[in-house]
Amino acid sequence: METIISERKKTEPILEVSHLKKYYTYGNGFLSPKKTVIKAVDDVSLSLYPGETLAIVGESGCGKSTTAKSIIRITEPTEGTITLDGKDFGKLSGKELKAARQKIKMIFQDPYSALNPRMTVRDIIAEPIDISGSYKTQDEREQKVLEACDMVGLNRDYLDRYPHEFSGGQRQRIGIARAVIEKPDVILCDEPVSALDVSIQAKVINLLKELQDKLGVSYIFISHDLSVVRHMADRVMVMYLGHVVEEGSRDDIFNSPKHPYTRILLDSIPSIGKEMPEDEQQLIAGDLPSPENPPTGCCFHTRCPYCKEQCRSAAPSLTEVSGKPGHKAACFC
Amino acid sequence: MTKSMTLKLDSFGKEIVKIDKPHGYYYESFRIFRKNKVAMVSMGVLILLILLAIAAPLITSFDPDKQVLSERLLSPGVKGHLFGTDEFGRDIFTRCIYGCRISLSVGIISQLIASVIGYLMGVSAGYFGKRADDVISFLIQVFSSIPFLLFAMALMYALGSGLLNLYLSLGLLSWANTARLIRGQVLTLKQQEYIQACIVNGGSSTRIIFKHLLPNCIPMLIITNTLGIPSAILTEASLSFLGLGVPSPTASWGAMISSAQTYIRTNTYYSLFPGLFIIASVMAFNMLGDGLRDALDPKLHK
Amino acid sequence: MSDNTEKNILEIRDLNVDLFTERGVLPVLSHINLNLKEGEILGVVGESGCGKSMLASAIMGLVDKPGKITSGEILFDGEDLVTAKKKHLQEIRGNAVSMIFQEPMTSLNPLMTCGKQITEAILTHRKISRKEADSQALEMIRSVGIPMPEKIFDAIPSRLSGGMRQRIMIAMALCLKPRLLICDEPTTALDVTVQAQILYLIKKLRKELKTTVIFISHDMGVISQMSDRVAVMYAGQVVELADKKEIFSMPLHPYTVGLEAAIPKMDRDIDKLESIPGSVPMLYELPKGCLFSTRCSHCTEQCSVLRPELTVPDGSNQEHLVRCFNLT
Numbered sequence: 001m002e003t004i005i006s007e008r009k010k011t012e013p014i015l016e017v018s019h020l021k022k023y024y025t026y027g028n029g030f031l032s033p034k035k036t037v038i039k040a041v042d043d044v045s046l047s048l049y050p051g052e053t054l055a056i057v058g059e060s061g062c063g064k065s066t067t068a069k070s071i072i073r074i075t076e077p078t079e080g081t082i083t084l085d086g087k088d089f090g091k092l093s094g095k096e097l098k099a100a101r102q103k104i105k106m107i108f109q110d111p112y113s114a115l116n117p118r119m120t121v122r123d124i125i126a127e128p129i130d131i132s133g134s135y136k137t138q139d140e141r142e143q144k145v146l147e148a149c150d151m152v153g154l155n156r157d158y159l160d161r162y163p164h165e166f167s168g169g170q171r172q173r174i175g176i177a178r179a180v181i182e183k184p185d186v187i188l189c190d191e192p193v194s195a196l197d198v199s200i201q202a203k204v205i206n207l208l209k210e211l212q213d214k215l216g217v218s219y220i221f222i223s224h225d226l227s228v229v230r231h232m233a234d235r236v237m238v239m240y241l242g243h244v245v246e247e248g249s250r251d252d253i254f255n256s257p258k259h260p261y262t263r264i265l266l267d268s269i270p271s272i273g274k275e276m277p278e279d280e281q282q283l284i285a286g287d288l289p290s291p292e293n294p295p296t297g298c299c300f301h302t303r304c305p306y307c308k309e310q311c312r313s314a315a316p317s318l319t320e321v322s323g324k325p326g327h328k329a330a331c332f333c
Numbered sequence: 334m335t336k337s338m339t340l341k342l343d344s345f346g347k348e349i350v351k352i353d354k355p356h357g358y359y360y361e362s363f364r365i366f367r368k369n370k371v372a373m374v375s376m377g378v379l380i381l382l383i384l385l386a387i388a389a390p391l392i393t394s395f396d397p398d399k400q401v402l403s404e405r406l407l408s409p410g411v412k413g414h415l416f417g418t419d420e421f422g423r424d425i426f427t428r429c430i431y432g433c434r435i436s437l438s439v440g441i442i443s444q445l446i447a448s449v450i451g452y453l454m455g456v457s458a459g460y461f462g463k464r465a466d467d468v469i470s471f472l473i474q475v476f477s478s479i480p481f482l483l484f485a486m487a488l489m490y491a492l493g494s495g496l497l498n499l500y501l502s503l504g505l506l507s508w509a510n511t512a513r514l515i516r517g518q519v520l521t522l523k524q525q526e527y528i529q530a531c532i533v534n535g536g537s538s539t540r541i542i543f544k545h546l547l548p549n550c551i552p553m554l555i556i557t558n559t560l561g562i563p564s565a566i567l568t569e570a571s572l573s574f575l576g577l578g579v580p581s582p583t584a585s586w587g588a589m590i591s592s593a594q595t596y597i598r599t600n601t602y603y604s605l606f607p608g609l610f611i612i613a614s615v616m617a618f619n620m621l622g623d624g625l626r627d628a629l630d631p632k633l634h635k
Numbered sequence: 636m637s638d639n640t641e642k643n644i645l646e647i648r649d650l651n652v653d654l655f656t657e658r659g660v661l662p663v664l665s666h667i668n669l670n671l672k673e674g675e676i677l678g679v680v681g682e683s684g685c686g687k688s689m690l691a692s693a694i695m696g697l698v699d700k701p702g703k704i705t706s707g708e709i710l711f712d713g714e715d716l717v718t719a720k721k722k723h724l725q726e727i728r729g730n731a732v733s734m735i736f737q738e739p740m741t742s743l744n745p746l747m748t749c750g751k752q753i754t755e756a757i758l759t760h761r762k763i764s765r766k767e768a769d770s771q772a773l774e775m776i777r778s779v780g781i782p783m784p785e786k787i788f789d790a791i792p793s794r795l796s797g798g799m800r801q802r803i804m805i806a807m808a809l810c811l812k813p814r815l816l817i818c819d820e821p822t823t824a825l826d827v828t829v830q831a832q833i834l835y836l837i838k839k840l841r842k843e844l845k846t847t848v849i850f851i852s853h854d855m856g857v858i859s860q861m862s863d864r865v866a867v868m869y870a871g872q873v874v875e876l877a878d879k880k881e882i883f884s885m886p887l888h889p890y891t892v893g894l895e896a897a898i899p900k901m902d903r904d905i906d907k908l909e910s911i912p913g914s915v916p917m918l919y920e921l922p923k924g925c926l927f928s929t930r931c932s933h934c935t936e937q938c939s940v941l942r943p944e945l946t947v948p949d950g951s952n953q954e955h956l957v958r959c960f961n962l963t
Contacts, residue, residue, distance in 0.1 A: 059826035074529050098535035106533045108526040116527040117631070118358060118548035124527075128534040162357060167914045178530065197682035197853065202897035202910035209907070224827065227856075231899035231908070254901075268831035270856035271901050272883050276838060287796045287829065 013047035013083075014185050014218055015071075015104070020044045020080035022063075022070045038291050040066040041077075042242040046220075048186060051212065053219040055233035055250075057226060057265070061288055063242040064222045068188045071220070072106055073097075085185060102132055105179040109191040111171035115163040122159040125149070125177045132182065148181040151214070152207060169200035173207070180211060188220045193228060205231065226269050230254055235326070238262050241291060241299040244318055248327030258321050258329035261300050298331070306333060358631075362552075365628040372624020375617040382614055386433035395424035397431040398582045406600055416606045420592065425603060428584035429610050435578075435585045436614060439499055439569040440562035446504025447561060448554050451511025456542050456550070458512070459519030469512065476509035485568055489577040496579055499572070503565045511557050518553055522546055552629035560622035563615040570611055586611050643710075644847050645671035645694070645815060650707035652686075652693055654918065655700075661918035663689050663702060664871045668945060671815070676841070676848040678862030678879070680855060682894075684915055686871040687851045691819045694849070695734055696724045711815065730760040733813035735837075737820040739800040743792040749803045750776065750788030753810050760811055775806040780836055798829035802836065809840055816841065817849045822857065834861060855898060859883055864954075867891045870916060870926040873945060877955040887948060887957045889931045925960070933961050 022041040041063045048054050056064045070077040073090070082090035084104055092100050105128070108114040115124050123130075126145050135141045149156055152173045163171055172192065179187055189208065193201040205228065211217060223229050229236060229250075236253040238246040238261065246259040257263045270276075289295050295302045301311040310332055321327045366372060385392065395414075401422035409417040416425035458469035488502035522528065522545075531541050572578040573587030581588060586607040593604035652664040664686045671677055679687045692698050694709055696716055709716040711732065716724065736742045744752055753772035758765065776784040779802040792800055801821060808816060818837065822830040834857065841848050850861045858865055865882045867875040867890065875888040886892045896909035913930040916922060922929050924939040931938065937960050947953055948962035 059828060069529075072533055074532050101533065101535040104533075106530065108530065110526055113524075114526040114530060116525075116545055116549070127531065127536070131531075131534050131536050131540065164358075169914060175530075178534075197915070198855070198894055199682065199897045199911040200914060202908040205899070206907055206910065226827075227899040227901050230901060231905070264828060268827040269901065270831070270834065270854065270860040272855055272859040272895070272898070274856070274860065276835060276860045287798050288826075 011049075014050045014085055015046075015048040015220075016081075016083040017047070017071055018045045018081050018083075020067065020070055020082070021078045022066050022075065023078045036292055039242050039294065040291070041070060044080075044239075044242075044244055046237060046244075046247075048218050048220060050185070050218055051216045052234040053212065053221050053232050055221040055223060055229040055236045056239060057223060057229050057236060058239035059224060059265075059288065061241075061291060062239040064239050065190055066242075067239070068106070068190050068220060068222055072104055072188055074106075098132065102128070102134075102182045103184050104186045104188070105182070105184040106188045106190065107172075107175055107179050107192045110195055111168045111175060112195075114175045115171055117163055119162075120159065121154075121161055121163065121174055124163070124174060125159075125181060127178060128182050134182070144181055148177040151180055151211065152177045167200070168196050169203060172196065172200075172204050176204075176207065176211070180215065180217070183215055184217060186218050186220070188222070190222045191224070192221075194223065194225060201228070208232070226254075226266065227271065238265070241289065241294055243299050243330065245300065245331070246329040247318070248321070248324070248329075252321075252324060252327040258327070258333075259300075259331050260304050260306055260333070262329075264305075308332065362628045366624055369624045369627060371620050372628075375620040375624065378613060378617040379621060382433050382610075382617070383437060385430045386437055389427070389430045389434065392430060393424065393427040395427040397423060397427045397584045399423065406596065406603075408600075409602055417600070417602055419589070419603060420596065425589070425606055428589060429586070429606055431584040432586045432589065432607060432610065433614075435496070435573075435583065436566050436569060436611070439496075439503060440566040440614075440618070442500045443503035443565045444507065444558040444561045446500060447507040447511055448558050450504065450508035451557075452515055452547070452550060452554060454508060455512035455515025456519050456546055459516040460523065460538070460542060460546065466516075470516070473509045473513050473516075476506070477513070481506060481564075482568065482571055485572055486575065486577055489572060494577055494580050496583075499569060499578060503568060506568075507558075507561050507565065510561065511554065514553055514557055515550055518550055519546055522549055556622060556626045556629060559618060559625055562618045562622075566611065566615055566618070642673050643670045644673045644712060645669070645849075646708070646710040647694075648708040648710065650693060650709060651705045652689055652698060652702055653705045654702050658919045662871055662921070663918060664693065666945075667707070667873060669866060669873065669876070671847055671849065673814075674845055674847055675863045676838075676850055676861055678858035678865040679849060679851045679868060680853065680858045680865060680894075681868035682853060682915055684870075684918075685868040687853075687868050688819055689871075690868075691734065691817045691849070691851055694815075694817060695728060695732065726760070729756060729813075730811050731813055732815045732817070733808040733811070734817040734819065735801075735804050735808050735821045737823050739797070739804040740792065742804065743800065743807075745791065745793055748789050748791055749795070753803075753807050756807050757810050772806075772810060775810045776803070778840070779803070779806045779809075780832070781806075797825055798832065801825060801829075801833055805833070805836065805840070809844060809846070812844050812846075814847060815849070816846045817851070819851045820853065821850075823852070823854075830857070837861070855883075855895065867894070870921060871918070872926055872958060873956075874927065874958045875956065876945065881952075881955055887951070887955070887962055888927075888959050889933055889961075890927050893930075925958075935961065 020041055021043060024038045024040055026036045026038070044067055046054060056067060058064045069075050071082055077090065080090065081088060084100060087100055089100055122145055125148055126141055129135055129141060129144055135144060145159065146156060154173050154177055163174065166174070192208070193204050196204060208219065212219065221229065221232050233250050235249055236247065237244050238253065238259065240261050246253065246257065246262045253262060254266065257266060289302055297313050298311040298316055301307045304311065316330045316332050318328045318330045321329055404412060404418050404422040405420055407414050407418040409415060411417065414424050414426065416429065419425055419428070454469050458466045485502055485506055488505065489498060492498035492502060528541060528545055531545055569578055569585070570587030570590070573585040574591040576591070578587055579585050589607040590604050596603050647667050647669040650664060650667040651662065654661040654663050667690065679690065681687045689702065693704060694716070698704055704717050707717065711727065750769065750772050753775060754765065754768045757768040757771055761768070773784055773788055776787055781787050781799060781802055787795070792803065795803065821837070822833050825833060838861065850858065852858050859879065862879050865877065865879050866873045867888065869890050875882065875886065875891045882891065886895055893909065893911040897911065899905065899908060911930050916929060922939065924941055925943055928934045928938040943958045943960045945956045945958045947955065948957050
């Protein structure tokens with residue numbers, strides 16, 4: 001397998017997203033003119049370099065999945081530009097969009113709903129090339145399917161079977177084969193292992209890493225499981241209520257987190273050998289505020305143990321932590 | 334019929350799951366269906382009725398429409414007339430099995446028309462949403478609030494009686510129910526990640542609607558329209574009873590009962606036999622539909 | 636505690652639960668032997684389908700068709716729950732033994748206010764006035780750390796967040812001060828920060844109420860934080876049972892070893908995660924010998940023919956039990 005990595009300059013981002021916003025507007029019924037606006041993603045910018053893994057972490061409702069879906073245009077973003085390999089992906093349509101979609105793929109969370117139960121494994125894996133028409137003969141199609149199978153370690157004998165005959169881990173493999181058949185530059189992984197059992201999870205993680213080495217593909221890796229993120233990511237973005245609160249290299253985030261939310265998140269993960277915090281002070285208080293009615297000022301101030309007067313009125317911007325290029329946090333402290 | 338699996342590891346530690354036979358969804362469904370005795374009997378009855386309808390000229394030597402005035406209103410068994418004769422001396426058994434042709438074809442063809450219209454309407458409403466959904470949902474509401482028989486009568490008046498018009502008007506009448514169910518189904522299917530995967534791969538709406546949504550809606554189409562056939566048969570009978578169905582002298586169960594009502598006191602069997610045919614076919618379709626519903630339920634597949 | 640340490644509040648002896656299905660009789664739990672000491676937390680860990688939830692159902696007397704307890708005893712305070720009368724079981728259930736489920740929404744009545752549900756639970760088992768029960772319920776809501784308990788008392792469950800609902804669930808489970816609490820994946824549906832709060836709460840309350848807890852989870856991290864002793868389950872059997880410290884520092888059963896190696900670590904870098912080959916066998920295709928033999932790298936001739944017993948391996952202390960031939 002040829003490596004694509006060497007052909008391209010590593011310094012230029014393959015995917016650049018700036019000021020991405022996704023607002024959902026709900027009417028309050030037929031007779032009420034008032035509309036509720038939910039800011040699912042509010043001003044997210046990121047750049048992804050070839051061959052790297054950028055992880056987006058956060059709790060449910062923080063907008064991490066919506067970010068991915070807006071980037072890949074499953075839902076159309078409200079605002080913002082998406083540049084994929086030098087092209088303005090966000091503005092493309094028709095044939096150009098179809099062509100550009102060959103470069104960016106997605107792996108889904110639920111291995112049960114990600115595969116059409118009425119299609120054979122062969123047809124599922126071949127769907128991207130069926131759509132783009134990137135083969136001339138049936139032999140060529142079969143060749144590509146088999147290649148994808150081998151890449152993800154899927155037994156070739158499985159191709160005529162239906163998804164319901166497989167376990168979660170195998171289904172996820174099929175989903176991955178579908179994502180890599182066109183050898184994309186970027187793959188968005190939306191919680192790819194959170195529905196799997198631990199022993200199966202390890203296999204899928206290893207497979208994703210192996211594919212990255214082989215294909216030089218870049219991942220946006222979305223997860224709420226911080227230990228998996230630590231294992232996979234080169235860089236990490238922490239999201240809270242639609243905002244990025246901290247971003248930096250993996251070691252920055254895990255060894256010297258700056259934002260109080262990141263710190264609490266890291267403290268909250270139960271892991272083997274770690275004792276439970278002795279007093280409640282170390283735990284975060286309260287619940288996620290309602291996204292319909294987000295707090296003023298800093299989005300985290302309602303739960304922050306270090307909240308100051310300033311935090312309630314003004315929203316801190318994402319600024320670089322001094323002396324650490326690439327490590328940014330949105331906090332006044 | 335258990336699926337035996339063996340688990341082995343090849344030299345690379347990869348899983349090899351060996352399944353003796355690849356079982357498709359419909360194979361599994363058939364396996365479950367076959368175990369349902371009531372449904373199997375119903376299917377037997379329906380196959381018998383269909384065979385009767387197709388092979389009618391071979392089974393009986395009488396002409397269904399030929400009037401023999403010398404043999405009017407004979408009792409069953411007399412002069413080789415199995416079910417007796419009607420007021421024009423026509424063989425009732427012959428007319429009953431020729432009536433199968435009308436009833437079964439009306440039931441099945443009208444429901445096929447309803448399936449096509451219902452699917453397209455339901456999928457457009459569910460998949461495209463917004464304006465399309467508003468308009469189609471309104472149409473569904475309108476069509477389901479008009480009294481069925483009244484509407485059928487109005488349509489038959491407008492189109493004129495005849496078999497083709499019967500198919501069409503009954504099909505036009507029953508699409509709303511199918512469309513409503515399909516719309517709901519599509520709304521849930523739309524959330525499935527494989528639909529999103531198809532979008533990610535650049536798939537068009539046509540592909541999604543016919544390649545992904547249709548195969549997943551077919552079980553529901555089969556069930557609702559099998560259960561819709563009995564009501565179409567009954568409506569045809571009612572329309573023919575009222576003289577709005579197939580034009581006479583073509584044999585139809587409804588029309589036969591209609592003309593039999595004059596003789597209901599003296600020649601009870603005259604109305605009894607076409608009535609029995611209606612009951613048998615309606616019950617068989619209903620039970621078959623129930624059986625199919627159970628068999629096609631993915632929760633029972635393992 | 637001095638003399639009481641040896642007293643077992645719950646003893647499960649050779650419990651077998653089978654599923655009677657089209658495919659035949661499938662052993663969902665086989666030969667379970669567990670003892671629970673008064674006041675301890677027993678963690679039960681295993682992957683999906685290992686039977687850990689069925690174990691909870693069996694103790695609660697909630698095994699339903701197609702499942703059936705085919706043999707064995709569940710002794711609660713010396714009294715067998717398997718053979719107990721239905722009425723007596725109802726008295727014990729919710730009173731002396733109580734349970735918290737994974738999804739609080741399915742076990743709370745969506746139409747009844749939170750306070751009323753707790754009051755009803757109290758009134759079912761205690762002969763006190765409604766007013767008294769109300770005040771006890773309110774006190775319970777306060778003790779699970781809910782802000783503005785008076786307001787929440789009158790709220791219906793759907794108005795609350797997942798974390799708050801789970802707190803209400805806990806309040807309901809603990810309102811009668813049960814002696815045994817079973818937690819079946821109580822935090823799986825919650826976010827990590829909320830999970831931390833709930834785990835802390837369960838630990839705090841059981842200390843105050845001196846409740847014995849069975850804590851079921853698939854998450855080794857959570858189990859490690861919560862338990863005193865840990866039982867590892869695989870395909871319906873307990874394969875290893877030991878003190879928490881011991882099971883995580885020197886796991887003996889190959890499955891436990893593999894499970895721990897499969898988790899990415901927070902404190903050190905690993906290039907490639909270890910994984911257990913194959914996947915959990917379905918109940919209708921269980922291997923003839925040791926249930927783990929098809930995936931085990933130490934599998935011998937003996938393993939593929941005979942099923943090992945849960946025993947103390949050589950050189951280990953009496954409290955560390957393992958179901959493996961290769962250790963004795």
